[in-house]
Amino acid sequence: MAREMMFRNGRLADGQLVDIRVADGVIGAIVSAGGVSESRPSTDLSGRLVVPGFIEGHIHLDTSFYGDAWKPHRPCTNGFDVRERVAFQADNMANAAPMDVRARSQLELCIANGATHMRSHVMVDGSVGLESLRTILAVREEYRDLIDIQIVAFPQNGILSSPGTPELLDEAITLGADLVGGLDPASVDRDVERHLDFVFGVADKHGVGVDIHLHDMGTLGVFEIEQICARARALGMEGRVAISHAYGLGDVPEPVARKTGALLARSGVSIMTNAPGDHAFPPVALLRSEGVTVFSGSDNIRDSWWPFGDGDMLSRAGVIAYRSGFYTDDMLAAAFDVVTHAGAAALGIDDYGLRAGARADFVVLDAPHIPQAVVEVPKSRDVYKGGRLVASNGRMMAR
Secondary structure, eight states, X not given: OOOEEEEEEEEOTTSOEEEEEEETTEEEEEEETTSOOOOSOEEEOTTOEEEEOEEEEEEOTTTOOTTSOOOOOOOOSSSOXXXXXXXXXXXXXXXXXXXXXXXXXXXXXXXXTTEEEEEEEEEOXXXXXXXXXXXXXXXXXXXXXXXXEEEEEEOTTOSTTXXXXXXXXXXXXXXXXXXXXXXXXXXXXXXXXXXXXXXXXXXXHHTOEEEEEEOOOHHHHXXXXXXXXXXXXXXXXXXXXXXXXXGGGGSSOHHHHHHHHHHHHHHTEEEEOOOOTTSOOOOHHHHHHTTOOEEOOOBOSSSSSOSOOOSOHHHHHHHHHHHHTOOSHHHHHHHHHHTTHHHHHHTTOOSOSSSTTSBOOEEEESSSSHHHHHHHOOSOEEXXXXXXXXXXXXXXXXX
16 A cells, blocks of 8 residues: 655645645645645645755765864965875875764765765775775665765776776676776876776766866866767767766856867756865856856865865855845745756666656755845754655654
8 A cells, every 4th residue: 555645735836825736755645725625644744845855966975073172274285186186195194083984974964965966976096995985885884774875986086196096996887886997097097088988988887977176277177078079979979978076167257168168968968066165166157158068076075185174065055146146036946956857867767867767866945035045044954865854854763
């Protein structure tokens, strides 16, 4: 027999008051409030705003120190240097709490704030082998009823410059990773073509997606984006390739960014940005106007890269809006879309949203509408996964 529940008097983004019928974790119908009189169990949402679950599209479950002892930040010796930051990370990881403990702490933070789906990058390279991946796969299984997690096999130390990494990336997909990653093909491995040969070769072999970290600035970064787009089109991978950070798009003249945006849209390549405080970042409104899927994630939370991060994608929408100069209601709603529907599109989540047939993954907020929610970031919220209350007011429910 189907497990059914009615959620009454929820307020949608357009202000309409509705009742939401859920059966076996799926939305069966959304009707005007009070339109159906039924005796099934119900929850009164009291006119609060109902929104789809948040998409945490880029995070690192293996390297966060959230819930661990405070790790003071170490600045690079000469500006931002990826390899030096990786070395700092290795030092900190050697003296950290067990990875599974830290990963659980970070997961529960994100779930409590409303994340119902996540994409985590996990180190897979010659320095750590597959041990980090095995740990995070086990944690994913523990939390499978609370959050859906995609895992990217991430070569943090490069591919060509880290012996054994190409074979490890291949094995990682067999072991259970969902996507293959890459890292700055030009500046880290200094060979764009061979780096991308390995990334897309593994992806094509296993029929999985790609998500590449790209920090390289200016025209170098744009060149790498062009090469990634060419690979996506050549392999018919439109819609299954993402570029994370893509700082270069925020460091070139507007006509170049617009032309590159049009190429990204034609190639079905998504862009992830968390609008970091000390970097140029992709022009969100410009890219969206060209048809690019722009999504977001917390990225690092209290790790060796920076001490910030709260695991709250509603807060992240506010950061993106603030740094992008989004002031109108339409622009604030666009920032919200980046952490909800656009994120679902980038992650290939088909059963998403507030509609019949979608999974009943939603968040109930104390806000009259989405623009005000983005600005105020109300902490009073209830989080539902498959129609089951999993967190309330910033705290996970008992498991």
